[in-house]
Amino acid sequence: MKSPFRRAWTAILLGLALVLGPVSTHAAELTASPSADTLVVCPQMLRPALEPWLRFRKQQGHVIEILDTRPDSRQLRQAIRGQANRKTLRAIVLVGDAVPERFHDEVVLDAAEQRRGVDGVDGKGPAFVPAHFAAAKVNVHFGGPPRLATDNWYANLDDDPLPDVAVGRLSVKTPAQLETVVEKIIAYETSSDFSAWRRRVHVVAGVGGFGALADSLIEGSTKWLLTSAIPPQYRVTMTYGNWRSPYCPPPSRFGDHAIGRLNQGSLLWVYIGHGLPRQLDYVVAGDRSYPIFDVGDLDRVSCPHGAPIAxxxxxxxxxxxxxxxxLGEELLRRPAGPVAVIASSRVALPYGLGVLGTEMLSQTFDARCETLGEVVLKAKRRSLRTASFDMRRRTLDTIAQAISPVEATPEEERREHVDLVNLLGDPLLRIPQAKKIELDLPRRAIVGDTITVRLESPIAGEATVELVARRDRLRVPFTPRQRFEATPAALASYEETYRQANQPAYTRRSALVEPGLTEFELTLPEEAHGSCHLQVYVRGEQDFAMGSADISIRRPLQEKAPAAPDAAADGAN
Structure with a gap:
């Protein structure tokens, strides 16, 4: 028999239940583990497909808390802040597509109207995680819509202008799409392919069209940034949509080369130019225009080895x-597409993108951040600081005075781009960082000399040694083009010039090396001259290493050296 005390206590509990109503399905989320470093927002229907990712990250030592999605961004941020332990939280992973803006209120973008119902999604399914819509203040002067979609809002835990944690979105609608994305992430981090894709950076660029002065400033600064912001041991290719440039292939084949670079495999594949939600710009030559890339080309994307960060x-x-x-979502979901995408959700401006892009390069190569989310987070935080003695930022600030809207300050433009640019991918994605090779060689030499090179490798493997022209110079002479010709001979010349411009090596040799010091002789070829780099890449069985050193090569005094071709003078980035 139950005691009177127990009966009374049961009655009290039942009464409380009737007064308070049913327990919230989110009640278990109100208190997070104090040691959680990652919050995952994932709808229930996607949880099974996320399990391999959860196991993989937990095996790496991450402590993960999972939240259900919420109907709107304000409720979701409140839930995130309720869960977040600021001492330990490092990343937020949003799993699911965003609810289209037209389901939030009556403000509908023209671009969204044009594609309404393309994929039959009604915006109310359970696989959606809301985006936040921030007021646009700068890009509206260039025809942008009044609001912009951003995930950066969730990364701000204290309402100051700076994001506090990394955030990324696995933008998928179905479990099958999520399975594909998760498989790519795990394959990327566990890959034992230590071939040269890890040192490649492919750049594809359109023409600005902001006017002769602004375009010239953008081209020159882009070339300078690619030279100064990416270490010389990395191999950078350029595919540029200005037919006057040596880096422009036949315009009718420009798109083929842009996709070919994507499929070749690389650490980074970077597009600079105009874009729309489902297509990039056109290359204009003569009276014809040729598309660079659009969703109709997705079936041609196939990068089975070295999926890049795009x-x-x-x-x-x-x-x-x-x-x-x-386009970014479509590429992320492709089985052999990029492993992650960084892109703007609305109209973006050259200065704001330039500052953020430069900071991301710095965090990748100078700071050597461990994860992609950390790269984006720190780049955004640094982009909001006032430039002091940073030459790259001072150069970009000078450009801003020529091309930014007079109605907005550079600070306002930078702040807006922190919201505009989002990571479609895993913020915990680990970036492959090479071990460092130390090189010792003469800093000056004469053509034909045989020099002694000493390299100290931290690993054993096959070493590839290359003497290359500095990135802002061309290995072969180039005569600037004055007019566009579409004859077979002219187009064949475009193809060959483009190939040569992206092959900077004067000489190349391979050898097996062991950990420690290796010494060898290198004879400088007759065609080598001017500012050069000696690059070394070691492909090991379980790791990779690389390094570079500068060397200036001149011809004997009795010979008059031809003027070294300058990529900047030829209109190349």
């Missing part, structure tokens, strides 16, 4: 909230 320094390629899936 960065779009353009408008709209990351418009993840529109009814029709944007």
């Amino acid at each position: 960065a779009f320094l353009s408008c709209y390629a990351g418009a993840f909230d529109l009814d029709g899936d944007c």
Whole structure:
């Protein structure tokens, strides 16, 4: 028999239940583990497909808390802040597509209207995680819509202008899509392919079209940034849509080369130029225009080895909230597409993108950040600081005075781009960082000399040694083009010039090396001259290493050296 005390206590509990109503399905989320470093927002229907990722990250030592999605961004941020332990939280992972903006209120973008119903999604399914819509203040002067979609809002835990944690979105609608994305992430981090894709950076660029002065400033500064911001041991290729440039292939084949670079495999594949949600710009030559890339080319994307991180320094390629899936989302979901995408959700401006892009390069190569989310987070935080003695930022600030809207300050433009640019991918993605090779060689030499090179490798493997022209110079002479010709001979010349411009090596040799010091002789070829780099890449069985050293090569005094071709003078980035 139950005691009177127990009966009374049961009655009290039942009474409380009737007064308080049913327990919230989110009640278990109100208190997070104090040691959680990652919060995952994932709808229930996607949880099974996320399990391999959860196991993989937990095996790496991450402590993860999972939240259900919420109907709107304000409720979701409140839930995130309720869970977040600021001492330990490092990343937020949003799993699911964004609810299209038209389901939030009556403000509908023209671009969204045009694609309404493309994929039959009604915006109310359980696989959606809301985006936040921030007021646009700068890009509206260039025809941008009044609001922009951003995930950066969730990364701000204290309402100051700076994001506090890394955030990324696995933008998927179905479990099958999530399985594909998760498989790519795990394959990327566990890959035993230590071939040269890990040192490649491919850049594809359109023509600005902001006017002769602004375009000239953008081209020159882009070339300088690629030279100064990416260490010389990395191999950078350029595919540029200005037919006057040696880096322009036949315009009719420009798109083929842009996709070919994507499929070749690389650490980074970067697009600089104009963009729309589902297509990039056109290359104009004569009276014809040729598309660079659009969603119709997705079936041609196949990068089975070395899936790149794709960065779009353009408008709209990351418009993840529109009814029709944007280019960034489509590429992320491709089985052999990029492992992650960084892109803007609305109209973006050259200065704001330039500052953020430069900071991301710095965090990748100078700071050597461990994860992609850390790269984006620190780049955003640094982009909001006032430039002091940073020459790269001072150069970009000078450009801003020529091309930014007079109605906005550079600070306002930088702040808006912190919201505009989002990571479609895993913020915990580990970036492959090479071990460092130390090189000792003469800093000056004469053509034909045989020099002694000493390299100290931290690993054993096959070493590839290359003497290359400095990135802002061309290995072969180039005569600037004055007019566009579409004859077979002229187009063949475009192809060959483009190939030569992207092959900077004067000489190359391979050898097996052991950990420690290796010494060898290198004879400088007759065609080598001017500012050069000696690059070394070691491919090991379980790791990779690389390094470089500068060397200036001159011809004997009795010979008059031809003027070294300058990539900047030829209109190349």
